[in-house]
Amino acid sequence: MKLGFHGAAGTVTGSKYLVEHRGRRLLVDCGLFQGWKPLRELNWEPLPFAPGEVDAVLLTHAHLDHVGALPLLVRQGFTGPVLVTPATADLCGLLLPDSAHIQEEDAAYANRHHTSRHLPAEPLYTSEDAQRALRHLQPLPLHTATEVIPGVTARFSRAGHILGAASLTLEAEGRTLLFSGDLGRPDDPLMREAEAAPRADWIVVESTYGDRLHPAEDAMAALAGVINRTAARAGTVLVPAFAVGRAQLVLLMVHRLREAGAIPELPVFLDSPMAIDTTALYGRHPGEHRLSPRECAAMCGAAQMVRTAPQSRALSSARFPAVVISASGMATGGRVLHHLAQRLPDRRNTVVLVGYQAGGTRGARLLAGEKTLRIFGQDVPVRAEVASLSGLSAHADADQLLAWLRSSPQAPRRVFVTHGEPAAADALRRRVEHELHWPVTVPLLGRTVELGA
Secondary structure (H helix, E strand, O other): OEEEEOOOOOOOOOOOEEEEEOOEEEEEOOOOOOOOHHHHHHHHOOOOOOHHHOOEEEOOOOOHHHHOOHHHHHHOOOOOOEEEOHHHHHHHHHHHHHHHHHHHHHHHHHHHHOOOOOOOOOOOOOHHHHHHHHOOEEEOOOOOOEEEEOOEEEEEEEOEOOOOOEEEEEEEOOEEEEEOOOEOOOOOOOEOOOOOOOOOOEEEEEOOEOOOOOOOOOHHHHHHHHHHHHHHOOOEEEEEOOOOOHHHHHHHHHHHHHHOOOOOOOOEEEEOHHHHHHHHHOOOOHHHEOOOHHHHHHHHOOOEEOOOHHHHHHHHHOOOOEEEEEOOOOOOOOOHHHHHHHHOOOOOOEEEEOOOOOOOOHHHHHHOOOOEEEEOOEEEEOOOEEEEOHHHOOOOEHHHHHHHHHOOOOOOOEEEEEOOOHHHHHHHHHHHHHHHOOOEEOOOOOOEEEOOO
């Protein structure tokens, strides 16, 4: 068996692992590169393997850095099945068309306003491409083994990161290869914890937070503080949030703070059609999260839903105390860019970053304290307060990643550390080596390794 690392190696994004066995090929994840421009440009390059020779795809969860390149794979010749958990299938049905729509809108905006060096600017893929990709999805329930290619079976187990997130075990000829996927936190207030790592001969583990621990801060109190001080200066709290996961957690926290009387009765808006539809999915998958039916309904009713573009434009230009939650979480695209362009120059406002910010993204630039932000070809001054609530991350931290690895019934032959910036991946490598005494490698992008018999 061979394992190729064609994404999420040396970086957090672009997850793609090519597994080859007896002349057949499986692709685990098919994500977009995000962040630094040299990485984003990889999305426009032909895929580093022949899509038509891939027999099947397995997706660990529905975030763009894991599934966002699926329409490209299909457009370039892939014709096989795409196995996903049922919740991931539902989320992909929202995420991929939304991603295509945003890219089409951004290209159209660039052409109208001449903000692109490419004439004409084109989307990475279209809505038609996204719909073609969705026709390949085949739901596979958790803990159900299925033969995906001759001699190789696959099984998903709960990873806890977002709805449908799974770790993946592949078994061939008595040997097992385990992909962690993105692992959630055991103390996440919204999602249930990841299941213990199953026995595996080789483990591919993410390292997004491999070099840090989540702060011990009370995230609810921190969010209340941000909302209260922003409201006191008649400003707006803008929360760029991933439409899948963090947007729902922020809604839940706002509901709980209101119920406790810890924040004023400000209007709250959810300005993301995909986040709106995602929120409704929590009621369809009650076994994956911690909410009671009452709290699930309260979360869904915590905000005024903003669906149409005219409604969003009106909201972005409004000037009154409010909380606005809008995608995307790293400010890489979508409606939140219009809100940022309007809100950042005003000192009364606050932008709250609530998730991981990959290097090179606008979110990372805000986190680093940059004084201007490039949006739609213009340099927008950053005068608003920028707050980071890192305690709201949906990723396991370094201690939690080590605990998940320790939960494996036996030591693997080797661990491959991926899906992290170089410092984070190497920090986790050192801990696996020194604390667990397991063989461990941080693979380079494009490398292929032979997994011994």
